[in-house]
Amino acid sequence: MDHNITSGAQSRRSFLKKFGITVGAAGAVTSLGLLNACTTDDGEMVTVLTTDGRRVEIPKSQLKVDTEEIAVRGREGIPGKKFVMVIDLSKCRNARKCMTACQGAHHLKPEQHHINVLRMQNDGRTGFFYQPKPCMHCDNPPCTKVCPVDATFKRQDGIVLIDNERCIGCRFCIAACPYSARVFNWSEPKYVEGDENRVYDVELNVPQKKGTISKCLFSADQLRVGKLPYCVSACENGVYWFGDANEDAVTNGTSKETVRLSSLLEDHAAYTLLPELGTQPSVYYLPPKNRLFKYKYDDEADDWMKQYDKEAGA
Amino acid sequence: MSEIKKQDDNVIMEKIRKDILTPLTTFPLGFKIWVGSLLTIIAVSIWAYTIQFQDGLGVTGMRDYVSWGLYIASFVFFVATALVGMLISAVVGLLGQKWIIPISRISEMIALAFVMMAGVVIVVDMGRPDRLLNLFIHGRFQSPIVWDVTVVNAYVFISILLLLLPMLPDLGIIRNHMKKDLPKWQWNMYNILSLGWAGTPGQYKILHRTIRVLLILIVPVALAIHTVTSWLSALTLRAGWDSTIFGPYYVTGAFVAGSGALIVAMYFIRRAYKLEDYITDFHFDKMGKLMVLVSLVYLYFNLNEFLVPAYKMKTADAHHIHTLFSLHGEYGVMFWLTQTFGLLLPIFLGFFKRFRKPFPMMLIGASLVVGAWFKRVIIVVPTLIHAHLPIQNVPENFTEYNATGIEITVTLGVIAVAVLIITILAKLFPVIPMWEIAEEKGVDIEKDL
Numbered sequence: 001m002d003h004n005i006t007s008g009a010q011s012r013r014s015f016l017k018k019f020g021i022t023v024g025a026a027g028a029v030t031s032l033g034l035l036n037a038c039t040t041d042d043g044e045m046v047t048v049l050t051t052d053g054r055r056v057e058i059p060k061s062q063l064k065v066d067t068e069e070i071a072v073r074g075r076e077g078i079p080g081k082k083f084v085m086v087i088d089l090s091k092c093r094n095a096r097k098c099m100t101a102c103q104g105a106h107h108l109k110p111e112q113h114h115i116n117v118l119r120m121q122n123d124g125r126t127g128f129f130y131q132p133k134p135c136m137h138c139d140n141p142p143c144t145k146v147c148p149v150d151a152t153f154k155r156q157d158g159i160v161l162i163d164n165e166r167c168i169g170c171r172f173c174i175a176a177c178p179y180s181a182r183v184f185n186w187s188e189p190k191y192v193e194g195d196e197n198r199v200y201d202v203e204l205n206v207p208q209k210k211g212t213i214s215k216c217l218f219s220a221d222q223l224r225v226g227k228l229p230y231c232v233s234a235c236e237n238g239v240y241w242f243g244d245a246n247e248d249a250v251t252n253g254t255s256k257e258t259v260r261l262s263s264l265l266e267d268h269a270a271y272t273l274l275p276e277l278g279t280q281p282s283v284y285y286l287p288p289k290n291r292l293f294k295y296k297y298d299d300e301a302d303d304w305m306k307q308y309d310k311e312a313g314a
Numbered sequence: 315m316s317e318i319k320k321q322d323d324n325v326i327m328e329k330i331r332k333d334i335l336t337p338l339t340t341f342p343l344g345f346k347i348w349v350g351s352l353l354t355i356i357a358v359s360i361w362a363y364t365i366q367f368q369d370g371l372g373v374t375g376m377r378d379y380v381s382w383g384l385y386i387a388s389f390v391f392f393v394a395t396a397l398v399g400m401l402i403s404a405v406v407g408l409l410g411q412k413w414i415i416p417i418s419r420i421s422e423m424i425a426l427a428f429v430m431m432a433g434v435v436i437v438v439d440m441g442r443p444d445r446l447l448n449l450f451i452h453g454r455f456q457s458p459i460v461w462d463v464t465v466v467n468a469y470v471f472i473s474i475l476l477l478l479l480p481m482l483p484d485l486g487i488i489r490n491h492m493k494k495d496l497p498k499w500q501w502n503m504y505n506i507l508s509l510g511w512a513g514t515p516g517q518y519k520i521l522h523r524t525i526r527v528l529l530i531l532i533v534p535v536a537l538a539i540h541t542v543t544s545w546l547s548a549l550t551l552r553a554g555w556d557s558t559i560f561g562p563y564y565v566t567g568a569f570v571a572g573s574g575a576l577i578v579a580m581y582f583i584r585r586a587y588k589l590e591d592y593i594t595d596f597h598f599d600k601m602g603k604l605m606v607l608v609s610l611v612y613l614y615f616n617l618n619e620f621l622v623p624a625y626k627m628k629t630a631d632a633h634h635i636h637t638l639f640s641l642h643g644e645y646g647v648m649f650w651l652t653q654t655f656g657l658l659l660p661i662f663l664g665f666f667k668r669f670r671k672p673f674p675m676m677l678i679g680a681s682l683v684v685g686a687w688f689k690r691v692i693i694v695v696p697t698l699i700h701a702h703l704p705i706q707n708v709p710e711n712f713t714e715y716n717a718t719g720i721e722i723t724v725t726l727g728v729i730a731v732a733v734l735i736i737t738i739l740a741k742l743f744p745v746i747p748m749w750e751i752a753e754e755k756g757v758d759i760e761k762d763l
Contacts, residue, residue, distance in 0.1 A: 099707075111378075111708045118706050133703060142551055148459035149445075149452040168448050169371070169441015172459055174381040178551040180701045184381060184441065187372030210370045211441030274702055277551050304707035 067199055071163070074202030074220070077155030082282075083218050084158070085134065085232070086241035086250055086264055089288035092117065092130040093237055094302070101234030106214070107206050109190045110308040112183040114216035115231050119302060128295040129288035132239065134231065135160060135181040135216035136273060136281035143173035143182065152213065158245075158282050159218050163202050167212035174213070178277050182215045228253050237292075245282075323757045330752055331491060334744045337587045338488070339495050344586070345741070352734045359727020362720045363438065371441055373720045379705055380698040380715035384725045385439035386546075387690040391571065392432035392732065393466070393543045394564065394686060398572025399425025399473055400536035404529045406604065413600050415750045416592045419477070420583060420740070421576050426473040427735035428575075429539070433466050435728045458545050465539040472532050477739075478507065480525055483518075483749035483759070486511035500742075513759070540565050547693070553623075553630030554697030563615040567689065569608035570657070574682025577601050579736065581676035583745055592746050595671060602670030605682070609661045616657065633700040638692065644714070645696045652692060656685015 044060040094117055102114045115134040121127070137160050144152050144160060151167035154160050174182045189208030198207050203220035219229030227233070232240040232253030243250030243261060251258045264270070268286040275281075300306065366373050376383045402421035406414050414421075437443050453460045485508035493501050511517065541561040548560035557563070580601070584593040623631040624639065637643040641650070660678045663669040669678065695715050705713050717725075752759050 111712065113707060116707055118704050120704070146457050146459070146549065148454055148457040148463075149448045150454050151448075151452075166445070166448055166452060167442065168445045170439070170459060171381040171441065172457070172546070174378065175547075175552070175698070176550045178702045180379065180703055180705070183378050185370070186374075186377065187370040279551075305709055 070199070071165075071202055074161065075153060075155065075163070077157035077159060077220075078223060079156060080246060081157035081223075082245040083137070083223065084243060084245045084250065084261060085137075085218070085229075085283045086261070086270065086286065087132055087283065088239050088241070088268075088286040089129050089131060090286065090291045091237045091239045091293075092132060092288075093293035094119070094130040095236055096304070097234040097236055098132060098231035098240070099304070101230045102216075105206075105219070105230040106204065106217075107190050107192045107195065107208055108183075108214070110305060112185075112214065114181075114183070114214070127288070128297070129291070130295075131285070131288075132231075133179065133181070133273075134283060135218070136179050136279060136283045137216075137218060139280035139282065140278055142176040142178065142277075142279060146172045146176045148172070155220075157223075159220050159223075160215075161202060161217055161220060162205060162213050162215060164205055164209040164212040164214070165200055165202075167209075169211040169213070171213070178274055178279065182213055184213055185210050319758070323752075326755055326757050327752060330748050331487065333589065333591065334587075334746050334748050335488065335492060337741065338492070338500075338744070341741075345737075349734065349737060352730045352737065355730040356727050356734065359723050359725075359730070362723040362727070366438075366720055366724065367443070371439075373718060375711075375715050375717045375721060377712045377715075378708065379701055379712055380695055382439070382694050382698060383715055384691065384717050384721050385435050387694045388687070388725050388728060389432050389435045389439070390543055390564070390690040390693065391687045392428045392435060392728075393540055394568035394571045394690070395575045395683070396425045396429035396432060396469065396473075396572070397536050397540055397565070397568035398576050399476065400532050401569050401572055401608070402576065403476065404533050404536070408529055412754065413597060415754060416589075416746045417576065417580055417597060417601070419481070419743075419747055420579050420745055421572075422473060422477040423736050423739045423745075424572070424575055424579055426470070426477055427732045427739070429466060429469050429473060430735065431728050431732040433470070434731070435725075436462075438724060438728065458542055458549055461542045462539075462546065465535060465542055468535050469532075469539045472528060472535055476525075476528050476532060479521065479528065480747060480750075481743060482508060482511045482521060483513060484744045484747060485509075486513055487748055488744070503742075518759075537565060540568050547697070551702075552697050553628070553700060554634040554693075557619060559615060559618055563619050566608065566612040566615050567686070570605070570612045570682055571686035573601060573605045573608055574660075574679040574686060577605065577675050577679030578683060579740075581672055581679070583740055584672070587745065589746065592751065598672045598675045599667070599670045602664050602675055602678075605678070606661055606664035609657055609664070609682075613657055613661065616653070630700065630702060634697060637696045637699065644699065645692055648688060649692055652685050652688045655681045656689055 045057050046060050047055055047057050049055055096117055098115050099113060099117060102108070103110065103112065106114060108114065115132055118131045118133055120129055120131045137158055139154075139158070141154055141160050144154050147153070148170060149166055149168055151163045152160060152173055153163075169184070171184060174180075174184065185208055188210050191207060195207040200207060200209075201221060203217060203224060205214050205217060208214055219227075219231070222229055228242050228251065229240075232242045235253050238252055238254040240253040241250040241259070241261075241264065242253060243258070245261055248261045249258050250261045250264060264286075265284055270284040270286050272281040272284055374383060374385075398421045402414050403418045407418060437446060440446070449460065449463060453463075485504050488496075488504045489501070489508050489511075492504070496504075541564065544560040544564035547555035548557055550556065577598070580593055580597065584590060620635070620638070624635045627635065637645050638649040640646045643649075660682055663674070663678055669675070699714065749759050
């Protein structure tokens with residue numbers, strides 16, 4: 001594998017580039033192709049792009065979302081991609097903008113974390129550090145293995161997704177996940193205005209459904225339109241790098257700087273969480289050394305639930 | 315000579331029929347009160363379940379970390395206890411032990427009732443019971459849950475056969491002798507279920523052969539059902555579950571739970587139906603010895619399961635061991651009470667002949683059953699409390715597990731249904747195989763049907 005990359009690196013990269021553009025364009029057209037016109041009716045007009053590239057104006061009532069197509073593409077993923085995240089622990093100061101952005105995007109309750117910033121200490125003598133923990137999108141995922149109905153599955157772009165319209169709520173995947181990355185809708189989920197009539201999007205897990213699992217999706221809906229995940233873009237401290245391992249490039253969510261994935265991992269001696277379990281995560285961590293922010297032990301400020309209640313009260 | 319023999323046979327059969335079939339025709343007050351109280355518990359638990367169905371599993375004490383609780387523990391308990399059918403009829407029976415004849419049918423009734431409730435309680439635990447059919451529409455063969463559904467259903471099927479087929483000659487006896495003693499519907503039921511049994515030598519030959527095949531078949535199926543149940547835990551990466559001996563650990567534990575349940579059922583059925591001539595002190599003595607044997611084997615697996623990780627104290631295992639072993643640990647008190655009353659004390663008492671009498675055996679059996687249920691809670695819950703990564707930024711009740719009233723009520727209701735099924739089966743059908751007893755006594759059974 002390594003040998004192949006060295007020998008044909010140049011041509012391979014340019015191929016990937018072209019391929020990426022083609023696929024991206026195809027994706028954009030497909031996504032608009034989802035909107036099929038059907039009945040005739042008067043009302044508000046909208047402009048759409050047809051499959052052959054023309055802009056046409058049609059009544060809004062004629063737009064019909066092809067839910068079947070959304071489900072199919074959600075299961076298949078984005079061809080040619082292998083999404084990875086790199087989390088720089090030396091930069092995390094527990095601002096939790098990622099958590100807030102994530103819960104907002106996925107309509108989650110305060111105790112439901114697709115990404116959770118944990119206060120870590122490996123040993124009594126070693127320092128504290130903050131560790132954001134999304135789903136690891138393992139290449140050997142223990143959760144998808146045990147699912148009895150294929151409601152959680154691994155896509156070709158490396159993302160582990162959940163189909164809330166199929167999940168039977170057995171919670172075997174919660175038991176199987178060693179990273180505690182999964183949450184459950186124990187009661188009526190948090191509905192945001194408009195959720196009642198919203199078509200379920202498997203790449204966003206919205207609207208959330210009672211009695212089913214939810215978890216980090218690497219913001220598959222954002223990736224579909226070429227944007228960075230919600231948490232990555234929300235971070236103010238440059239903690240997150242996100243990108244495509246096939247392109248060997250990751251982009252920082254704060255500075256928007258793009259670097260080589262391989263050099264970033266190599267130079268900083270990156271590691272994965274619980275590697276001894278053989279799950280092969282797609283999320284890498286850069287060690288919390290030379291931290292930009294001193295660890296500040298503040299139980300009151302660190303209490304997420306209390307802070308949330310306070311903000312809700314105010 | 316043959317005339318005298320025939321008269322003797324008739325006298326023996328007359329007594330057997332009277333002793334064993336009388337309960338079929340009477341519905342005493344005690345029975346009505348017993349069924350009435352079970353139905354009350356079931357009604358309350360159905361009400362509790364409707365609340366859970368409407369509001370979601372949030373009405374239970376389960377949350378994102380401890381996401382399995384009483385229901386899954388009860389599921390494991392039901393499957394475990396259901397293995398008694400295989401233990402008595404197949405394992406002990408195939409070894410040529412004749413003393414199990416009068417208690418084999420009771421063990422089959424327990425097996426059927428408990429394995430059916432195992433299937434029910436797993437649906438109760440589902441977040442989306444309305445999507446149950448997805449298991450068949452989208453079932454993935456790679457998932458242990460699909461294996462479990464398969465083997466549980468297979469076990470239900472074989473248990474029904476193993477209850478019904480050996481009962482055919484008895485149903486024939488009822489059909490032939492009880493027409494005037496029974497309400498019409500009841501007699502019709504026996505008539506249909508007897509499948510035209512005539513008691514010819516040819517039929518007996520087929521029956522013996524079929525039962526033997528079933529008894530051999532049920533051994534791998536029973537092992538599979540409980541091994542797969544253990545794999546629901548053992549196939550995950552969690553300390554306390556991540557164990558290679560979980561299969562045999564569960565199976566041996568199942569024999570302990572099952573023999574306890576059988577002893578309790580034997581005691582109460584014998585008392586209620588006055589079957590002292592059939593289920594004798596000798597049978598309790600034998601069951602006591604069997605109980606000690608299976609408990610010792612289970613003790614051996616417990617030593618392996620707990621002491622091996624406790625010696626090494628790997629980080630995650632150490633947390634788990636501390637939770638259980640230390641009296642200050644969250645499950646320390648429950649662990650030691652369970653091990654004492656569910657294993658150590660019964661073994662110790664079982665060594666003495668004076669405790670292998672019906673009444674003390676019943677108490678020991680009850681202690682085993684209750685202990686077995688709590689042991690399943692100990693197997694399921696504490697492991698989930700200790701995740702690999704710290705539990706943070708969640709409400710206080712996420713870090714522990716406290717079963718709610720609704721959850722406990724529903725669990726009790728499911729147990730009550732299991733007991734009710736056994737009660738009804740033991741009321742409608744002869745609890746003791748009459749033809750096998752007669753055969754044991756040397757009666758020429760092929761003549762008198």
